[in-house]
Amino acid sequence: MLSRPELILKLIVEQYLSDGTPVSSKFISEQGGLQVSSATVRNTMVQLEQMGLIRSPHTSAGRVPTTQGIRLFIDKMLQLEAVPQRWLNEIQQTLLPQLPPSVLIQRAGQLLANLTGLVSLLSPPKAGGRVIRQAELVRLAMDKLLLVVIDAEGDVLHRVLAQNADIPQQTLSRSLCVLNAALCGQCWPDAIGRLALMARTEGGDTERLLLDVMAQLSLDEMQQNQPLVYGQHHLLQEAEHQPDAALQQVVQLLEQPACLLQILAPVLQDQCTKLILGRESGITELHNVSIIALRYQAEPHRVLALLGPSRMHYAHLIPLVEAVGLQLSKHLNQP
Template identity: 30%
Template sequence: MPLEPRAQTLLKTLVERYIAEGQPVGSRVLSKLSKLDLSPATIRNIMADLEEMGFVASPHTSAGRIPTPRGFRVFVDTLLTVQPVSENSIESSLQLSTQVGQPQKIISNAAQMLSSLTQFAGVVLAPQHESAFSQIEFLRLSEKRILLVIVTPNGDVQNRLLLTEADYTPAQLNEAANYINRHYSGLSFNEIRLRLQNELREIHSDLTKLMQTAIEAGDETITGSTEDVVIAGENNLLNVHDFTYDLNSLRKLFAMFEQKTELMQLLDISSKASGIQIYIGGDSQLVPMDDMSVVTAPYQVNGKIVGTLGVIGPTRMAYQKIIPIVDITARLLSNALSHARSISDND
């Protein structure tokens, strides 16, 4: 049920005060800050109603109230007034334009800048690269030890050591490499894998196992050559009392950064949504800690969503400032990566 205007004003005032001070907010303070011409008794009655509806709670140690996760959700969804942020100031700080042609550096820069601007942790889910190649070579190192050399379409070179069951001659290795380059150059390893089953019967069976091994290893090498999640500023969260007051919370926090599984799941889901998404601990099952919130936005390359970026901080964060920073950074990252892609395609 929608809140009546006076209740909305008081809830908004309480959340903003709690974000700023981190302390329970009493009726007297609410009366002064909200500028509502209401008696203290009326304010107490409205706050009691808000508490009954689950939007605020009363800590045992204070007569004041704090917002619950549900109260924070109402605040960010319907009551928040976003503060304008200069896009030029973020762009000059981010310096994405100086990193043309270096997508991984651009992504790392974006995470660093989100952290710097918010004093929380910045995070970017990197694009999942198609594991395409332009050329491969096999180099015989010794008996049953082969070096697989992969050249990607943008000129990167990746190496992978293969341990084989058979001992292949240089002529056999050359034959296998020539076959793969002639038939599959420019395709992703995943596409090749789907075609190999029917096509490998055309060549000598002794090389079938080698080529299958090379395709699997090549896929793992290319897809594993970049970080899935780039995180910057984790140490900023050591200065946030909401996390550091409890050793168990701190352990949970850094376990999340180390394992990254829960974080990747949240970012992957948010990349399928449009625009800014706000995940509040205690309200969203995707956030592993009650005192944590994550503000995310998807970013694009040439109009196609390829990843997500965001800010990780306490539930008691200044959403009105964080949201435009995340939104603008996503747009700038999209522009920089699209520009880098066009430069690469024209080279």
Template identity: 30%
Template sequence: MGNSEQHISDLSERAKCLLRALVESYIRDGQPVGSRTLARTAGLDLSPASIRNVMADLEDMGLVTSPHTSAGRIPTPLGYRLFVDALLEVKPLESLEVRRLKEQLNPDLDTKHLVESASGILSAITQLAGMVRVPRQEHAALRQIEFLRLSQGHVLVILVMNKNEVHNRILQLERDYTQAELQQMAAYLNEHLVGRDLQDVRSQILKEMRTVREHLNSLMLAAIDLGERALSPDAESEADVVFAGQVHLMDYAELCSVDKLRQLFEVFNEKRELLSLLDKCIDAEGVKIFIGQESGQRLLDDCSIVTAPYSVAGRIVGFLGVIGPTRMPYDRVIPVVDITAKLLGAALNSRN
């Protein structure tokens, strides 16, 4: 942020006005902006020569740059940063839009569908890729665990959490168990684990059960091992981020080369980079914006990410946001991300 604060103090009011007009024009049209266009859109009584002089100064400061193919200029990531920090006018959403969002984020939906709905809403409204980090479940109570034999060595784990939230996952085991054995194992785990906080289940309770291994038969020992795998945080990682609308990114010329799209979709598929980025925001309040290289992820150098946390019982449990080109309409995206985070948190809160 320091760089943008320094630059804004160096700019005259005329330069700020022209930079704002240039960024807004480029966001809107995606075309390098020439002096004549600026003269028409900035509302300043300046000659083309005066505008060119200001543009040269902005270029020297690293705020705009000239593509090889055009005499016009486009913002640099630093120019976007200054625009977002100091020149942007964010317009709040209209009450009708907020009401529609509330209707779609219905508290009666289970967590999975709430998260999917929030991601879809973000994408539909912004026409960018929406993402929601699934709420962390450390403080969820386990109500029931069941195992269902699918095929040799493959078991479906059914976890019932809190108010009948159901989580399913498939485990591949080293040996095969009959359905009767799996039912015995589930009964043993339910006897010891049901009603306990998930964090306790993962650590304290399973640890206690391991300390009395010599008193357990082989099936109960197997139940402990299976329970640890079924409840491990790693098993949840595949569902940690829910995406929607990645195809929207193909509408932007600067992202739609085959190589760039392949790299972007690798990021979506792998998820690790985005998870680490979102986890950096754990102490952040309100909307946070990463422009270009600020994300620290090389494959996202041509993108901006706008995120906001959502909370349950006053505690941040996840993040949501959008990914798009650096020339996204920040004035529209920021309030959408902000209000969606608040409404998702409210929907989750109302059930606790």
């Protein structure tokens, strides 16, 4: 049972999250079930303001919740809503168990951004490193090869290698032999280092071909270790229609998503959903941004997060993030 101050705070937060405008004592007193006068509401609002739970913006007669007020509302009063069936259907149809992990993670990020119109952030696809299981060079033409590298999780790298001249069969056979000796069973960075050393002992066409392979492996390693961000265009579109320095700062911060993941890492040591409200992040650029974050895999440590305005529809979005995280966890943690 909520006390009167808590009930009034609940009404203020819910209305503010709904339309973003200051909430007046008249509006509160007219709500059914409260049965108190405007004067009583005003006195209670003064108490809530003294407690730092609401504030008066500028000269407005209404009040808006502070970060502390929204936090109290979420921790004690928020009632989560069921995820709509159409969203559950999309999650199941998009995040299929047979997909390689990197594709699964990419699809999850795109799905979250598309469903919510917000920004999703996910750990790098290969957050825990990867071991190479198999490497192949397949001839497509006399001067063109297909590089295929499969890691232990079943993810496949395909790259077309175009050469300046025809590739003799002897060069292809020798290169493939060196590749398997250097790569198979090795962690990706270690494999690149081994290949670099072994290529130098070959010389000629074989060395040039192996160095091309090494360049492709290095590029892929860099890409696979970058956090994934989807939905930045939602922020950019909002910034175009509503010039806001805070929005521009968030856009710039998302250009270095690894920093955000480092901030989230300490609070995501268990599988509980975490909610970081605005100033709680300690980052100036995120003072008007809320983050719903969840660790969906322990080993390797993988997280997903949804970034949006402080006026986020938390009751709607928290269950959605949890549903996506559950689907990822179920597929990625199975033997």
